[in-house]
Amino acid sequence: MNDNKLSLEFLKTDECSFSFNQNGFLVLSVDGESKGRIKLIRSYPYSLTDEYICVHDIEDNEIGIIRDLKELDESSLNCALKELQNRYYCPTITSVKSIKERMGHFYFDVVIDGKEKSFTVRDLTRNLRSTNENTLLIFDMDGNRYIIPNQEKIEPKSRRLLEPYLY
Amino acid sequence: MKIINKVLFKLHIKKPPRPNFSPSGILPGHIKEVLQENELNTDSIIYSLKTDMTGAEAFGDCYIMFDEKGLYIAEIEEPEIPKKKKKKNTPPPKPVLHKLTALPINEIDEIFAEQYLATGQLTYKYNEEYFSLGYFSIGLLSKADSFKKIFNIFKQGKDYNQYITGDKGSMCQKCGAPVPPGMHFCKDCVSKNSTIKRLFSFFGDVKWKMVFIIVFILFSNALNLLIPQFSTQKLYDEVLNPGNTLGYDALLKGLFTVVLSMAAIKIFNQLFTLVYQYLVAGMLPNVIYSIKIKIFKAMQRLSVGFYTHKQTGSLMERVTRDSNNIYWFFVDGFPYLIGSAITVIGIIVIMFATSVKLTLITLLASTVIFVCYPLFHKLFKKMHHKVWVQHSKLTSKVSDNINGHRIIKAFSKEDDELNAFTKISDKVRDAEVTVANAENTVFPILSIFIYLLGALVLGYGGVLCITTDELTIGQLLTFVVYLQMIQSPIDFLSWVLNWWARCVDSAQRVFEIMDTEPDVKDIENPVILESFRGEIEINELQFEYEPAHPIIKNLSLKIGEGEMLGIVGKTGAGKTTISNLIARLYDPKEGVVKIDGYDVKELSSKQLRKNIGIVSQDIFLFMGTIADNIRYARPDATNDEVIAAAKAASAHSFISKLPDGYETWVGSGGQDLSGGERQRISIARTIIQNPKILILDEATAAMDTETERNIQNSISELKSGRTTIAIAHRLSTLRDADKLAVIDDGECIEFGTFDELMEKKGAYYKLFKLQEEALKFIGIEQADEEDEKEEKENER
Numbered sequence: 025m026n027d028n029k030l031s032l033e034f035l036k037t038d039e040c041s042f043s044f045n046q047n048g049f050l051v052l053s054v055d056g057e058s059k060g061r062i063k064l065i066r067s068y069p070y071s072l073t074d075e076y077i078c079v080h081d082i083e084d085n086e087i088g089i090i091r092d093l094k095e096l097d098e099s100s101l102n103c104a105l106k107e108l109q110n111r112y113y114c115p116t117i118t119s120v121k122s123i124k125e126r127m128g129h130f131y132f133d134v135v136i137d138g139k140e141k142s143f144t145v146r147d148l149t150r151n152l153r154s155t156n157e158n159t160l161l162i163f164d165m166d167g168n169r170y171i172i173p174n175q176e177k178i179e180p181k182s183r184r185l186l187e188p189y190l191y
Numbered sequence: 192m193k194i195i196n197k198v199l200f201k202l203h204i205k206k207p208p209r210p211n212f213s214p215s216g217i218l219p220g221h222i223k224e225v226l227q228e229n230e231l232n233t234d235s236i237i238y239s240l241k242t243d244m245t246g247a248e249a250f251g252d253c254y255i256m257f258d259e260k261g262l263y264i265a266e267i268e269e270p271e272i273p274k275k276k277k278k279k280n281t282p283p284p285k286p287v288l289h290k291l292t293a294l295p296i297n298e299i300d301e302i303f304a305e306q307y308l309a310t311g312q313l314t315y316k317y318n319e320e321y322f323s324l325g326y327f328s329i330g331l332l333s334k335a336d337s338f339k340k341i342f343n344i345f346k347q348g349k350d351y352n353q354y355i356t357g358d359k360g361s362m363c364q365k366c367g368a369p370v371p372p373g374m375h376f377c378k379d380c381v382s383k384n385s386t387i388k389r390l391f392s393f394f395g396d397v398k399w400k401m402v403f404i405i406v407f408i409l410f411s412n413a414l415n416l417l418i419p420q421f422s423t424q425k426l427y428d429e430v431l432n433p434g435n436t437l438g439y440d441a442l443l444k445g446l447f448t449v450v451l452s453m454a455a456i457k458i459f460n461q462l463f464t465l466v467y468q469y470l471v472a473g474m475l476p477n478v479i480y481s482i483k484i485k486i487f488k489a490m491q492r493l494s495v496g497f498y499t500h501k502q503t504g505s506l507m508e509r510v511t512r513d514s515n516n517i518y519w520f521f522v523d524g525f526p527y528l529i530g531s532a533i534t535v536i537g538i539i540v541i542m543f544a545t546s547v548k549l550t551l552i553t554l555l556a557s558t559v560i561f562v563c564y565p566l567f568h569k570l571f572k573k574m575h576h577k578v579w580v581q582h583s584k585l586t587s588k589v590s591d592n593i594n595g596h597r598i599i600k601a602f603s604k605e606d607d608e609l610n611a612f613t614k615i616s617d618k619v620r621d622a623e624v625t626v627a628n629a630e631n632t633v634f635p636i637l638s639i640f641i642y643l644l645g646a647l648v649l650g651y652g653g654v655l656c657i658t659t660d661e662l663t664i665g666q667l668l669t670f671v672v673y674l675q676m677i678q679s680p681i682d683f684l685s686w687v688l689n690w691w692a693r694c695v696d697s698a699q700r701v702f703e704i705m706d707t708e709p710d711v712k713d714i715e716n717p718v719i720l721e722s723f724r725g726e727i728e729i730n731e732l733q734f735e736y737e738p739a740h741p742i743i744k745n746l747s748l749k750i751g752e753g754e755m756l757g758i759v760g761k762t763g764a765g766k767t768t769i770s771n772l773i774a775r776l777y778d779p780k781e782g783v784v785k786i787d788g789y790d791v792k793e794l795s796s797k798q799l800r801k802n803i804g805i806v807s808q809d810i811f812l813f814m815g816t817i818a819d820n821i822r823y824a825r826p827d828a829t830n831d832e833v834i835a836a837a838k839a840a841s842a843h844s845f846i847s848k849l850p851d852g853y854e855t856w857v858g859s860g861g862q863d864l865s866g867g868e869r870q871r872i873s874i875a876r877t878i879i880q881n882p883k884i885l886i887l888d889e890a891t892a893a894m895d896t897e898t899e900r901n902i903q904n905s906i907s908e909l910k911s912g913r914t915t916i917a918i919a920h921r922l923s924t925l926r927d928a929d930k931l932a933v934i935d936d937g938e939c940i941e942f943g944t945f946d947e948l949m950e951k952k953g954a955y956y957k958l959f960k961l962q963e964e965a966l967k968f969i970g971i972e973q974a975d976e977e978d979e980k981e982e983k984e985n986e987r
C-alpha cells in the first residue's frame with residue numbers, strides 16, 4: 025500500500041454476475057457462489073449514478089463496492105442498471121403550475137409524468153434543496169420526494185414560480 | 192340513489208361531498224361495491240392498505256387487503272372528480288377494476304416493507320424465498336408498516352385488533368376544526384391571514400396616537416398646498432398683472448400680504464411637521480420593540496425541531512434585519528406616504544378647480560404610470576426576496592465560519608473559505624446590483640415622463656391662455672407649479688411601493704415564525720404532579736425526526752423510582768434520542784413515555800423539564816461568567832450552592848485555578864475551556880437544578896479516568912432519591928447502574944442487571960469482554976478491574 029494514498033478495494037467485477045430470479049429480485053453470484061438477494065446502493069447518487077455502487081446482502085451487510093458498473097458484462101450490467109433505476113426511482117416534476125402559501129404551508133400544483141399532482145411542503149428552507157448538480161429536490165409533508173433534474177432547463181414559467189424560494 | 196338526490200335537491204339540502212379519504216385499514220364504500228361485483232367478499236376483509244403505485248415506476252391506485260383465507264391485490268382506477276362540478280347531482284364516476292390478484296394466506300409467511308429512495312416495496316417471504324406484493328411512494332411508509340405489522344401479528348395468531356387505529360383525518364392546525372384532506376387550515380383561519388392587516392395590528396395599542404399623527408400630517412400637507420395660491424396666482428394675477436390699475440400703495444399692500452401669508456403658512460406647516468415627527472419618533476421604537484420581543488418570544492416557544500430545521504443565519508436575519516425593515520418603513524416611509532397621498536389628491540382637486548380641460552389632459556397622459564405601478568410592485572418584491580435570501584446565506588456562512596474557525600485553521604483552509612465567502616458575496620452584490628439597476632432604470636424613466644408631461648401642459652395651457660380667456664397667466668403658472676409639486680410625491684409614491692414591498696416581504700417572514708405552531712405543546716389543563724417521583728415507563732415507542740426515517744422502533748423500558756439505568760449501544764443507535772423523548776423535546780410518533788404513571792404529554796412541560804436534568808453530549812455555555820452558567824437553571828442559587836455544585840462536579844479545583852475564578856467570562860467571546868472542563872460545568876449546572884430525573888448523556892466521556900471516578904462518586908451520592916439514566920460507551924462508567932439496557936437500531940435488545948446480562952452472554956457480555964481486552968491491550972492492570980469489582984461488592 026502506498027503510504028500517502030488511501031486505497032479502496034473493489035469487488036472483482038469479472039467474478040460478479042447479476043441476474044433477476046424468477047420472482048423479479050436481483051441476485052448476485054460471485055465466482056459461481058450465490059450470494060442470494062442483494063441490494064445496490066449508490067455512493068454518489070447525484071453525480072456518479074453508475075459508479076461506486078455498494079453491494080449489500082439482504083441483512084444489510086456490505087459484500088463490496090463496484091467501482092464502475094460498466095466493468096460488468098452486458099447482461100449483469102443491464103440487470104444492475106434496472107435494479108438501480110427501480111430503487112432510485114423518483115417522481116420527476118416536469119412543470120410547476122402554481123405555488124400558494126398559507127400560513128407557512130406551501131401548496132404545490134405540479135405535473136408529473138403528464139399527470140397533475142398536488143402536494144404540501146412545510147418548511148421551504150429545508151425541504152427545497154439544490155444539489156451541486158443543479159438538481160432541485162422537494163420533500164413534501166409526508167416525506168415524499170420529488171425531483172427537478174435540471175432547474176435551469178425547466179420551462180420559464182415554472183422557473184419564475186420557483187425562483188423566489190430557491191436558496 | 193337518484194331518488195335520494197332528487198329529494199335532497201327538493202329540500203335544498205346539499206349532498207355531503209363524497210369523502211375521498213377513509214380511515215386507514217377500512218375499504219371505502221365505492222371500492223367495496225366494485226370489488227363485490229367482482230365476487231370478492233369484502234365483509235370479511237380484516238385490513239386493507241391503499242397504495243399509490245402499480246409498479247416500480249408507475250403511479251396508480253391499488254388496494255392490498257387480506258382476510259382469513261387470502262391476500263388480495265386490486266388495481267383500481269378511480270376517475271378523477273372534476274374540480275368544477277358541471278352538474279351538482281351527477282353521482283361520482285365509478286371506479287374501474289383493472290386487475291385482481293389473490294394469494295392464499297398459507298402461502299405467505301411474513302410480509303416486509305422495504306424502503307427505497309422515493310418509493311418502497313412490500314414483499315413477502317414464503318419458504319425462504321422473497322416475492323413482491325407491490326410498490327408505494329415513501330410517504331406511505333408508515334401506513335405500509337402498520338399493514339405489515341397487522342398482517343404479521345395476524346399470521347402469528349395473536350390479537351391484532353389493538354393495532355387497528357382509525358385515521359383521524361385532517362384538522363385545522365390553528366383552531367382544530369376538520370378540514371378537507373391536503374389542507375391544513377380552515378377557511379376562517381386563512382382569511383385572517385392578510386399580512387398587511389396584521390402588520391397594522393401591531394399599531395393597535397397606539398391607535399389614537401396614530402390618528403393624531405395622521406391628522407397632523409394632513410394639516411401640514413394641506414397648508415403646503417396653499418402656498419402656490421399666494422406665491423404664484425395672487426402674485427401674478429393681482430400684484431404683477433401688467434393690466435393692473437391699482438395704485439402703488441395698494442400694490443405694495445398686496446405684495447406684503449402675499450409675502451406675509453406665505454411666511455405664516457410655512458411656519459404653521461413646519462410646526463405641524465415638527466409635532467408629528469416628534470410623535471412618530473416617540474411611538475415607533477415602542478412598536479418595533481414589541482415586534483422584536485414578539486419574534487423572540489415566538490422563537491422561545493418553538494420546539495427543538497424548528498431550530499434544527501433552520502439555518503442560524505436566516506433566524507438572525509429575522510430578528511434584526513426584518514424588524515428593521517419594518518421599522519424604517521414606518522418611521523420614514525409611512526408619514527411621507529400619507530403626506531404624499533394627500534398632496535397628490537389635493538393637487539388634483541385644485542387643478543380641477545383651476546382648469547378642467549388641462550387637468551383631464553394631464554390625467555389622461557399619466558394613466559400610463561398607474562398601469563405600470565402594480566407591475567413594478569411585483570417585480571421589486573421578487574427582487575427584494577432574492578436579496579434577502581442571499582443575505583441570509585451570507586450570514587449563515589459567516590456564523591458557520593466563526594463556529595468552525597478552529598477547524599478552518601487546523602486544515603489551513605482560510606483561502607478556500609475566503610473564496611467561498613467571496614462567491615456568496617458576489618451573489619449578494621449581483622442581487623443588489625440587479626435591484627439597483629432596475630430602480631435606476633424604472634425611476635428615471637418615470638421622471639422623464641413626468642417632465643415631458645409638464646412641457647405638454649405648459650404648451651397646451653399657453654395655447655388656452657393666448658387664444659381663449661379660460662385661463663389667466665397666474666392660473667397657468669400656478670398649474671405648472673402644482674405640476675412640479677406633484678412630481679416629488681409621485682416619485683415618492685413610486686419609490687415607496689418598492690419600500691413597502693420590502694417591508695411586506697420582511698413582515699411575512701416575521702409572521703412565519705409567529706405562526707409556526709410548536710410541535711410540542713402542552714395540553715389545555717396539564718396535570719401538575721404534587722410530588723414528582725421519577726418513575727419512567729416507556730411503552731412501544733416509535734419516533735422519527737424526518738417522515739419515513741424511523742429512528743426509534745418499538746422500544747419499551749421501565750425504570751423504577753430512584754433507580755439507575757445504564758444505556759449502552761452503538762453510536763447512532765438512538766440513545767440521545769431516547770433522552771430527548773423522555774424530556775419531551777420531541778413527541779413520539781407512536782407509543783408513550785410515562786412518568787409517574789402519566790403520559791408526558793399530559794404533564795406540564797414546565798414542571799417536567801424542571802424535574803429532568805440533562806447533561807447532554809454537546810455542551811453549550813452561555814455568554815456570561817462560570818457562576819452564571821452554573822446558576823442557569825436556578826438563578827436564585829446562592830454562592831455557597833454554586834461552589835458546592837462545582838465541587839460535586841469536580842469542577843471547583845480547575846475553576847479556583849483560573850485567575851478570574853467563578854467570574855471567568857465564558858461562552859462566545861469568553862475564555863475557552865477544555866472539553867472535560869465544559870462537561871464538568873454542565874454537570875454542575877444540572878446538579879444545582881436538583882432534578883428528580885438525571886440524564887447523563889456521555890457526561891464524562893471527555894474526562895480522564897480519575898476525574899470520572901471522582902464525579903461518579905459524587906454522582907452516586909447525589910443518586911439517592913433520584914432516577915438516573917446514564918448513557919455511555921465506556922462500560923466502566925456504568926458500574927453503579929442497577930439495570931442496563933442495550934440499544935441497537937432503535938430497539939432494546941437486552942435489558943437486565945449486570946449479572947443477568949453477563950450470564951446471558953449476549954450483546955452486553957460481548958461488549959464487556961471486548962473492552963476488557965482493549966484495556967489489557969493498552970496496559971491497564973487487571974488489578975484496576977478487580978479494584979472496581981471489589982468496590983462494587985463493598986457497595987452492596
Ligand SMILES: Nc1ncnc2c1ncn2[C@@H]1O[C@H](COP(=O)(O)OP(=O)(O)OP(=O)(O)O)[C@@H](O)[C@H]1O
Pocket residue numbers: 499736737742760761762763764765766767768769808
Ligand atoms: N435532528 C435530527 N434530525 C434527523 N436525524 C437525526 C437528528 N438527530 C439525530 N438523528 C439521527 O438519529 C439517529 C440516532 O441519533 P442519536 O443521537 O439518538 O444516536 P446516539 O445513540 O445518541 O449516538 P451516539 O452514541 O453517537 O451519541 C442517528 O442515525 C442520527 O443520524
Ligand SMILES: [Mg+2]
Pocket residue numbers: 766767768808888
Ligand atoms: Mg448521543
